[in-house]
Amino acid sequence: MELLDHCPVCGWKKPDGSKEVCRDYLLTMDLFQVVECENCRLRFTNPRPSKKEIAAYYYSEDYISHTDRKSSLMDKAYQYAKLIMLSRKVKMIGKHSKNQEQTLLDFGCGTGDFLLAAEKKGYNAIGYEPGKEAASKAQQKGVRVLCTMEDLRDTITHTKPDFITLWHVLEHMHEYPEIIDTLHDFLNKNGVLVIAVPVSTSKDANHYGRYWAAYDVPRHLYHFTPDTLVSSIVKKGFTFEGKHGLPFDSYYIALLSEKHKKQEQTGLNPGKTKLSISGIVKAATIASASNFSALLKRTPWSGEVYVFKKTE
Ligand SMILES: [Zn+2]
Numbered sequence: 001m002e003l004l005d006h007c008p009v010c011g012w013k014k015p016d017g018s019k020e021v022c023r024d025y026l027l028t029m030d031l032f033q034v035v036e037c038e039n040c041r042l043r044f045t046n047p048r049p050s051k052k053e054i055a056a057y058y059y060s061e062d063y064i065s066h067t068d069r070k071s072s073l074m075d076k077a078y079q080y081a082k083l084i085m086l087s088r089k090v091k092m093i094g095k096h097s098k099n100q101e102q103t104l105l106d107f108g109c110g111t112g113d114f115l116l117a118a119e120k121k122g123y124n125a126i127g128y129e130p131g132k133e134a135a136s137k138a139q140q141k142g143v144r145v146l147c148t149m150e151d152l153r154d155t156i157t158h159t160k161p162d163f164i165t166l167w168h169v170l171e172h173m174h175e176y177p178e179i180i181d182t183l184h185d186f187l188n189k190n191g192v193l194v195i196a197v198p199v200s201t202s203k204d205a206n207h208y209g210r211y212w213a214a215y216d217v218p219r220h221l222y223h224f225t226p227d228t229l230v231s232s233i234v235k236k237g238f239t240f241e242g243k244h245g246l247p248f249d250s251y252y253i254a255l256l257s258e259k260h261k262k263q264e265q266t267g268l269n270p271g272k273t274k275l276s277i278s279g280i281v282k283a284a285t286i287a288s289a290s291n292f293s294a295l296l297k298r299t300p301w302s303g304e305v306y307v308f309k310k311t312e
Helices: 053-058 073-094 113-119 132-140 147-157 177-187 203-211 226-235 249-266 277-295
Strands: 018-021 032-035 042-045 101-108 126-128 144-146 163-167 193-200 239-244 303-310
Touching: 018 144, 018 203, 032 203, 073 113, 073 163, 073 249, 073 303, 101 113, 113 126, 126 147, 132 144, 144 147, 144 163, 144 226, 193 226, 203 249, 239 277, 249 277, 249 303
Parallel strands: 101 126, 101 163, 126 144, 163 193
Antiparallel strands: 018 032, 032 042, 193 303, 239 303
16 A cells, blocks of 8 residues: 555645545455545545555456446446447547547547547547556457557657547546646647546535445545646646536446445445345436536536647
C-alpha cells in the first residue's frame, strides 16, 4: 500500500479530510478510505495499492467492463446499454470537430468496442490497452491495439491523433495528473481530449454514500467532481468545451449499489448475492431520480463526458 502525504493535483500537505470509508465489494471485501483535499477538493483513495499491487484487485470474473460475457440478466442489460451508448459516444465526439478523415486514439481501450464503432464511422483509430487479456480480445475484433507506452510513443510520432478518448479510464490511473501532459504532447494541434468519469456528486452517489458502486475502491483511485476534473485539465493547456451526460450509467451503478447494500447485510459473498425484485425497482427509481435531477441541472449525471481542446 502507498500513502499519499500530499494532494497529487495541488500539492496540499494535509489531504486528510476523510470523506467516506468504502468497501471493495468485488473481490477482497477490504475497506478503503476516500479522502478529500482541503484545498482543491480532489477526492482520492488513500492509502491505495501501489501500481504493482493493484493488478491483484482486477482479477475477477465480475469485472465485466473488461470482458464480453453475456450470462446473467445484469450482464445482458449491461451489454445492450453498451451498444446504444457506443453509437451515442461516436456521434457525441463528432460534434466537436468538422474535419473529414480524423485520427483517434482510444487510451485504455479495454476490449476495443469503442474503437470498432469509431472505425465504422470512418475514424482512423488505434487503441492503447496495457491489460493483456483485454488487448488480445480487442485485437481479435480486428482493431489496432498497442500494449506499451513505448510502442504508442513510436506510433504517435508519425501520426498525431486529432482525438484522444478516455472512457472511464482516468479514475484508474496512478499516472494522473501527469498523464495529462503526455496526452497533451500526443495530441495534434487543436486536438480534442474526451474524458468520461463517474461523478461523485451525482444524486445517486449522494443517495448510496459508501455503497455507491462507482467508488469501486481500490480500482478507482480518483473520485471526480465536475470542478476538480475540469480545473485540473484546464491547468494543463486545454480549454473546456462542454460536457455530456451518460444516462445509462446511473442504472448500472444503482443496481450494483443495491447489491453492495445487500452484500453488507447477508455476508459479503459477491457470487451468492442476488437482487430481489424490490431491490431492482429501488435501483431503477434512484437512477431515474438522479437522471431527472441532472436534466434539470440540479446535480451532475452519474457519469459524464468532458470535452477539452488543446490550446497551447
Ligand atoms: Zn488538492
